[in-house]
Amino acid sequence: MNEETYQKTDFNEIRQAVATFATSQAAQEHLQHMTVLTRLNEVVSLQTETVEARALLDANVHLPFLSLDTVQNFLNKMHQGYFLTAEQLVQVADFVRGNADVAAVLKRNADIAPTLANYAGALTAVTDLADGIYNVIHNNQVIDDATGNLRKLRRHQRDVQAQLKAVVQKASQHYARMLQERLPIIKDDHLVLAVQATFKNRIPGTIVGSSATGSTVYVEPQSAFKLNADLAEVTSGVEAEVYQILAGLNGQVSEHETTILRNLDVITALDEIMARGKYSAAINGVRPHLNERDQIRISKGRHPLLGEHAVPLSVTLGVDHRGLVITGPNAGGKTVVLKTIGLFIIMAQCGLQIPAAETTDLPVLQQMFADIGDDQSIENALSTFSSHLTNLTAITNAIKPHSLVLLDEIGSGTEPNEGAALAIAVIEYLYQHGALVVVTTHYGEIKRYAQQHPAFTTAAMAFDEATLMPKYQLLMTKSAIAMHFGWRGG
Numbered sequence: 001m002n003e004e005t006y007q008k009t010d011f012n013e014i015r016q017a018v019a020t021f022a023t024s025q026a027a028q029e030h031l032q033h034m035t036v037l038t039r040l041n042e043v044v045s046l047q048t049e050t051v052e053a054r055a056l057l058d059a060n061v062h063l064p065f066l067s068l069d070t071v072q073n074f075l076n077k078m079h080q081g082y083f084l085t086a087e088q089l090v091q092v093a094d095f096v097r098g099n100a101d102v103a104a105v106l107k108r109n110a111d112i113a114p115t116l117a118n119y120a121g122a123l124t125a126v127t128d129l130a131d132g133i134y135n136v137i138h139n140n141q142v143i144d145d146a147t148g149n150l151r152k153l154r155r156h157q158r159d160v161q162a163q164l165k166a167v168v169q170k171a172s173q174h175y176a177r178m179l180q181e182r183l184p185i186i187k188d189d190h191l192v193l194a195v196q197a198t199f200k201n202r203i204p205g206t207i208v209g210s211s212a213t214g215s216t217v218y219v220e221p222q223s224a225f226k227l228n229a230d231l232a233e234v235t236s237g238v239e240a241e242v243y244q245i246l247a248g249l250n251g252q253v254s255e256h257e258t259t260i261l262r263n264l265d266v267i268t269a270l271d272e273i274m275a276r277g278k279y280s281a282a283i284n285g286v287r288p289h290l291n292e293r294d295q296i297r298i299s300k301g302r303h304p305l306l307g308e309h310a311v312p313l314s315v316t317l318g319v320d321h322r323g324l325v326i327t328g329p330n331a332g333g334k335t336v337v338l339k340t341i342g343l344f345i346i347m348a349q350c351g352l353q354i355p356a357a358e359t360t361d362l363p364v365l366q367q368m369f370a371d372i373g374d375d376q377s378i379e380n381a382l383s384t385f386s387s388h389l390t391n392l393t394a395i396t397n398a399i400k401p402h403s404l405v406l407l408d409e410i411g412s413g414t415e416p417n418e419g420a421a422l423a424i425a426v427i428e429y430l431y432q433h434g435a436l437v438v439v440t441t442h443y444g445e446i447k448r449y450a451q452q453h454p455a456f457t458t459a460a461m462a463f464d465e466a467t468l469m470p471k472y473q474l475l476m477t478k479s480a481i482a483m484h485f486g487w488r489g490g
Helices: 003-008 011-019 025-032 040-058 068-078 086-108 114-122 127-136 148-174 222-255 257-282 334-349 384-398 416-432 444-452 478-484
Strands: 185-187 190-196 205-210 216-221 289-291 296-301 313-317 323-327 361-363 367-371 403-407 435-441 456-463 470-475
Touching: 003 011, 003 334, 003 367, 011 025, 011 257, 011 334, 025 068, 025 257, 040 114, 040 257, 040 289, 040 334, 068 086, 068 222, 068 257, 086 114, 086 127, 086 222, 086 257, 114 257, 127 222, 148 190, 148 216, 148 222, 190 205, 190 222, 205 222, 216 222, 222 257, 296 334, 313 323, 313 334, 313 470, 323 334, 323 416, 323 444, 334 361, 334 367, 334 403, 334 435, 367 384, 384 416, 403 416, 416 435, 416 444, 435 444, 444 456
Parallel strands: 289 361, 323 435, 323 456, 367 403, 403 435
Antiparallel strands: 185 190, 190 216, 205 216, 296 313, 296 361, 456 470
16 A cells, blocks of 8 residues: 555544654654555454553553663764763663563563563563663762772872862962952862952962953962862873773673664564554554455444544445445535545554444455545646546556555546546446445446446435435435435435
8 A cells, every 4th residue: 555545544644643652753753654564464463462552551551661762862873983971871771671671561461461471572681781880870970989990089089179178268268358259169170269350469379260350360379289280180080980981881882782772673663562552542442353355344433533523434345245336415424434444444454443343344455545635736737637537547557356446526527427437437447356446426327337236335425304414424225325315416
């Protein structure tokens, strides 16, 4: 099935809606581009996953997806020479630990989600990496005890800082009347005095800067020269040791990259499955029955984009008839019927549940074509009829058995007799080539063709006999159709 069919049947809007329930950007992008599967066993597997996702949700079980997009981004950057900080390494550890948590949740709930529990086995534990990061980084900082050398350097650093603070505080007390601020401040990594500009030459030391107004100069007192130098040296040693520790952890992340990426794929797949479950729950969907007999049985189906305003649709095709011609007034709901039939089948083959009765039975099709709307364009100057003709030519050239063709107002846009004759020829061609066909029309000739054809049946959109207003309800029985077929223009 092509993107045009997805667009014509409103499936693009469904894909966007499902994607909003995903946690990660990767899962959202996959869902925004999801396409149908065409093998029955594969579609059954998708539906089973969605059913189990809903079972977990109903049991208030949630999978702890953590840092998916962040970790993927980190790995991509590392290939460009990017160096992960302590905080970023913790996010990697959180993801790795989260994988283990997801696996544990799935295993604990294998009784209600046995298929999803199999994903736990696909998640490879990387606990040594997570533990290695957590052991040396607390609160996004490398701890003193990460190595013996760092512990020694940090102790020395604190000693020098204490000595320096005492020396500069003594100087600030001695020169208190010359200062703008009583307490020392840090300027360019040096502990200095904020001195009134008029006294800048009265304090022995080095001027390291001034305020924007020039009223304050920052003086490093001479008594602090050696200690500031000592502090700079030991701080450089601390930074070098921390860098070595982080470099080692970065190396471990790189060593486990293949496993992390594989786990990312598994977690993303689970994120997609849970999103399908959440969306299906949001629309009160049910798991449809599936068949390979090209049989459509929709019972009380509601177009998911119409919400409470949707009129339930019940329609059968492929059991006694392979073609359905729907008649009725304009704006009576015929197009919604076409879209709902096509949309339900696409949703089912993507693993989504559908808002309908549980007796609904849908085929797993190989192809679907939809010519819905006139596709007129100022740019290419195609008329309504030319647009339809172009679409019909493409459909007839590509048609194969196990296909569904949805044609809206077939033959419209030209002289009625000519349009009806063309429509009948196309419909017959599609039938002869093994396709299921659903068409809407207001041409009486097409309706009569369907009534006389042993493989076709007709339906009509109901309307209120008193007000002549549409009810947006499809009537499949011949007696009901006859009773409601007094609409003008039919």
